[in-house]
Amino acid sequence: MKIAQRMENLSPSVTMAITALGRELKAQGRDILSFSAGEPDFDTPEMIKNAAIKALNGGFTKYTAVEGITETKQAIINKLKRDHGLDYELNHIVISNGAKHSLFNLCQVLIEKGDEVIIPAPYWVTYPEQVKFSDGVPVIINTDEKTDFKITPDQLQAAITPKTKALILNTPSNPTGAVYTKEELEDIAKVLEGTDILVWSDEMYEKIIYDGKKFVSAASISEDMYQRTITINGLSKAVAMTGWRFGYIATPKTEIAKAMIKLQGQVTSNINSITQHAAIPALLGEVDADIEMMRVQFEKRRDYAVSAFNAIEGVSCFKPQGAFYLFVNIKDINPDSIRFAADLLEEKGVAVVPGLAFGMERYFRFSFATDLASIEEGIKRIREFIEKK
Structure with a gap:
């Protein structure tokens, strides 16, 4: 049997592969600390779980509209208006199985052979x-x-070339935690004026922003940016x-x-009906206290981890303004990031990516979306590994 040629163009997710390897080694009895997955260690807020239970008990277990139920789409509209002053209508919203699915749908309905998409690295x-x-x-x-x-x-x-179809912006960034300011987004907007280039933001x-900074949505910069921007979002990270x-x-x-709905209708149809109801409290701001509690804990972890990494000789660490990752510079230790990560996992039982x-050698990504004790032990092992080298 021959696998379709298109699969040759697709590489497996390194983050998922390392996370799976870490779990496998742990199941074998190895003492493994994993900082590879971008998954909060907090539980989903009770209000969201209760909304799901209510939907289950109410028999909301049938098919829905492919793009999502009206109540959830309206909650998204209200959220975008409340948070960013943006106005959308029901036919402007499509709900999918995670933001990764949203992005896949976008690529499939917009990208044709040879179209160019600008992607800042690390990505x-x-x-x-x-x-x-x-x-x-x-x-x-490439950035630095x-x-x-x-x-x-x-x-x-x-x-930019005549073949440029879109620019992908990720703010706050995975893996660096970089956050674009309003002024920086305005400068990007000026470059795009007069073009047909879309912005996938x-x-x-x-919601995971530090040091009192304010997040600015790309679509809110100007009417021109609003018209060219496709905002991609979800609840996985900030709401656990x-x-x-x-x-x-x-x-x-x-x-x-409409094109995304047509495609999704032939692939997955609607997303889980229970999830759609569970999402509403989060979108309406009813779990903002839970989100803030998680954000505060992430900020404490960030502060400790940045300081601890920068105290290791030969290592430097950019201080992220958002998200829950550190992009750690190891160019003076081992510029081969794959070899570094493999040796670290084998010798010290610490998984990093x-x-x-992410398109950039000489670094590794360290997720601090886990408890402080594990972070302390993980960085201790990394320090010992580097000092031995």
């Missing part, structure tokens, strides 16, 4: 893979710590709902939303 591992799977061409813009891992207007201008970590699989897009371009998975 979330899925972006270039989904673009390639859709016969598109990822155009990578001098610009806080954010692209400059000049870099963006230089990357992945805002999954918008990774397993519930809830993602959505918002776009004023109804033709895009090599920077190469």
Whole structure:
């Protein structure tokens, strides 16, 4: 049997592979500490679970509209208005099985063979893979710590060609935690004026912001940006709902939303009906106290972990403004991030994700979405591993 050629264009998720390996080693009795998965260690808030139970007991277990029920879509509309002053209508919203599914749908309905999609690096591992799977061409813009891992207007201008279809923005960023300011987004918007280039704005970590900074949604920058931006979001990270699989897009371009609904109708149909009801309290702001509690704990963990890594000789660590990852610089220890991560797992039982998975060697990603005691022990083992080297 021959596997379809298109699968040759798709690489497995390194983060998922390392997480699975860590679990396998742990099941074998190894003492494994995993900092590879982007999954909060907190439980889903009680109000959300109660909404799910109410839906179950009420018999809400049937098919729904492919794009989601009206009540949940309206809750998304209310959230975007409340948080960012953005106005959307019901036919502007499509709910999918997590933001990864939303992105896949976008690629499939918008990217044709040879279309270019600009992706700043380091990037979330899925972006270039989904673009390639859709016969598109990822155009990578490399950033560095001098610009806080954010692209400059000049870099963006230089990357644009007649084949450019979209720019993917991820703020706060996975894996760096970089957050674009309003002024930086305005500069990007100026470069895009007069073009047909779409902005796919992945805002999954918008609620996990530190140091009193304010998150700014790309679509809120101007009317021009509103019209060209497809906002991608969900509840996995900020509301600890990774397993519930809830993602959505918002776009004023109804033709895009209709195409996504058509595709999803032939692939998954609606997302889980119970999840749709459970999402409503989170979208309406009824669990904001839970979100803030988690954010405060993440900030404490970040502060400890950044300080601890920067105290290790030969290592430096960018201080993220959002999300729950550290992108740790090991160029003076071992620029081969895959070898570093493999040796670390074998020798010290610590799982991290090599920077190469995110398009940048000489780094590894360390998730601090776990308890402080594990973080302390994990960094201690990493320090011992590096000192031995």
